[in-house]
Amino acid sequence: MAGSWVESGKKSDFSISNIPFGIISNDKNHLHRPAIAIGDHVLDLQGFAAAGGFAELKPSDALLSSLNQVTLNDFATLGRPVHRTVRKYIQEVLAEDTNMPNVLRDSSVLREKVLFPLSSVKNHLPMAIGDYTDFFAGRHHAFTVGSLFRGPDNALQPNYHHLPVGYHGRASSVVVSGTALHRPRGQILADPTAKPQRPTFEASKRLDIELELACFVGKGNAMGKPVSVKEASEHIFGYVLMNDWSARDIQTWEYVPLGPFNAKNFGTTISPWIVLADALNPYMTTGIANETPLLEYLQEDPGRTGFELSLEVDLAPLSGPTTTISRTSGRNLMWSFAQMIAHHTVGGCPLRAGDLLGSGTISGLNDDDRGSLLEMSKGGKTPFKLSDGSERVFLKDNDSINIRGWAGGEGASRVGFGHCSGTILPAIS
């Protein structure tokens, strides 16, 4: 594909091959509204639609209404054929070599009204999130963390290769990239060997990240109506990067027998721009092999469990240079999102537009490709170095984490997520 007349010379995650959707506001207009990102600009879709920008598409009332909302839930609900048509149309409008009458390229007045520098807008949560579910599909992460706690022979539970293990997370504390979070305080068992066991109340000392990919549900399913693996792709609106911040010391004490709770629910950060399923699906690839024969409802093409996706984690102290502490790959997943959806719904659970499904931590098996500090520091025992020579085991106050991810090349084929970033403020008091 040729480039866009909007793209700058700089390499951008938001090439014309991408066209990710988000919710923005800016100084001139505080109303939250849909937009797409292109190069180092955003196109305000509400303004563009109001100016008749979609006229050539003969848009339905439902589509126009969906672009007039403060979240993308209505747009997501319209279904993948509509998303496909709208994305293609916007690509036409933005293409260097477009042949269609182009009200945007040819009108400086309209460009002024609806095309803003990316740096001038504020991103908001793109969807109203109904339920958030987090899976555990990164087998290398599950194995390494399991080994730390139970040894390599018992690292994975017997169910691990038979079903995509997942749990219900907290939707209310999902925040958009750039939101600062306070270090959580909670119950911690400082000395597990002391009898009787007496937890203390303190700020987490083992504050961690989890690098994840997540999908947003577009089309829902009715209660009692499971979605098959084959149907599932029609239910996926698009993808974001996610940082599932985790307080390991709170988690260790609280998580038996019902799973993680306060160790996770103080905040989960997602990237603001939703990369549509059509943009990312070409990069589906073979993930981590699962040799276990699967029940029929979970059978999937092994070439569709991973993504040919570069993933990086940057850590930046308050002052001091940024260090890329991990470079890993979307190939490090053993279950596809379609399998997660099939499993989630097989007992009848309804998914709704705006539901968020996380992959679980994406890690490789080497020192430099881990998705959590728990792995990088070998269970909190071995510090790793930052580029200024300082060390980390877990996060310090005022550390910022920035997760980045992209597929494709460096030019007009690049499909990236931008930033999923957050700073840890001192503990709440």
Added chain:
Amino acid sequence: MAGSWVESGKKSDFSISNIPFGIISNDKNHLHRPAIAIGDHVLDLQGFAAAGGFAELKPSDALLSSLNQVTLNDFATLGRPVHRTVRKYIQEVLAEDTNMPNVLRDSSVLREKVLFPLSSVKNHLPMAIGDYTDFFAGRHHAFTVGSLFRGPDNALQPNYHHLPVGYHGRASSVVVSGTALHRPRGQILADPTAKPQRPTFEASKRLDIELELACFVGKGNAMGKPVSVKEASEHIFGYVLMNDWSARDIQTWEYVPLGPFNAKNFGTTISPWIVLADALNPYMTTGIANETPLLEYLQEDPGRTGFELSLEVDLAPLSGPTTTISRTSGRNLMWSFAQMIAHHTVGGCPLRAGDLLGSGTISGLNDDDRGSLLEMSKGGKTPFKLSDGSERVFLKDNDSINIRGWAGGEGASRVGFGHCSGTILPAIS
């Protein structure tokens, strides 16, 4: 308190001391709208407000707007002082001995418009539920079930007496009383001793109930701003009964290490009428004693952990008489809802109006006061008898469960929940 001029002679959960809030529609008006229940009638609050019924109260615009919504979220957000004022006003309107100008009692035209027989209305979910959290505060249940799996010496995990253990549940599958549910299908490990372990895909054979009390959050808290035990009561809008249906065979296989998932997310039933905090709080009482010294943020008056609340569970096969299979008490709780809220928010997690917090299963320690069939059948091993002589271990297809609960006496002081009922349909195919 004297009775209401509306109450029938029959004993009713919805006496003038109660005034529970719900969302209704009826044949004449399909719009979902707020109402209260009184005796065997409901008062349509939208219609009543539109007719100027609240004029004497000098209602705020926010109050009038909240009565014009399809859920009670806006009303809940107004806060307990407003709920108190509105409930008292409605009690005045309905009281036998009221002195105030009474447009409802004195106008048959208005009564016809806004006062309907309970049997003529349809109840809907009273709140849009953002997040649903389920706790585990019924110590007797936790102990008995833990004993079944790990023996009495290891029944309770070391954290149990230090914090109200809870997990995030699934909000999208919370349904209102009267909604039928299909038996879920899922992965089940029929023979845990076989090597290698091979799950099968089948309909749950160990389908259970969990009798719970739940609270709805009214006032939320900002992210990073914990709510103390003392403040927590201002955040509680009111209470409902809950049946947390559970597929034990699915649960056993799936729940390690992240907690229950498909075993629970196929459906959770709540009673339709929210008993306001002001109506139920007079029945707070001493619950199950906790001898463990608590961290300061969880310290609570031991007289406020339980409720003087009668709870009963009825089982009715498709044909055949109804059997009351359990009679238990709201005293069987070891953590107060205020403690649950304090713990839930202590790390900074935000609660929002409409969030639902379940108590966990409420059981006694005797054969006839259990809140789950797992306990009644001693781990599924000992059938219990129904009144027609038939037996149950877990639920059969077309069994209906009806949970009831009430505080106070039998007349004008009774504060009850009505029904929390549901029928299990054959497995989805």
